Amino acid sequence: MTVPVLVFGWGNPSRGDDALGPLFVEAVMAMALPGVECLTDFQLQVEHALDLRGRERVLFVDASSDATAPFTLCPIEAARDVSYSSHAVSPQSILQVYRDLEGEAPPPCWQLAIRGEAWTLGSAPGNAALHNLKAALRAFDDWLDMRA
Secondary structure: OOEEEEEEEOOOOOOHHHHHHHHHHHHHHHHHOEEEEEEEOOOOOOOHHHHHOOOOEEEEEOOOOOOOOOOEEEOOOOOOOOOHHHHHHHHHHHHHHHHHOOOOOOEEEEEEEEEEEOOOOOOOOOOHHHHHHHHHHHHHHHHOOOOO
């Protein structure tokens, strides 16, 4: 049986602040919340559209150099990517793939972009990024309580 809430984080844990998505998911997993499933990957793939099946809400989580510190959280809608590369698939395009496959609107989805600053291979997340991660985790409780 599919649980109602999916928290999906992606990023490379070996690339500095890019680890924020997976670290967020690890922290949510440690909460052992009923009705919440967690997934991580290095990057989004079109196949992840299948993970949306049967969900009531989905939270996509990633590090971002563009987000306002400590994070931005906003609802997202299905949209086709203009990218020529499968290496840069957006959450919005995952929603569009779901719509194309299922013939219906995807579940309500949000994107949580946690501000990061440094992406050096082999480095740990920086102090500012970890501070932003903590703030995002505090906001997660409010998101869970929010009505879709």
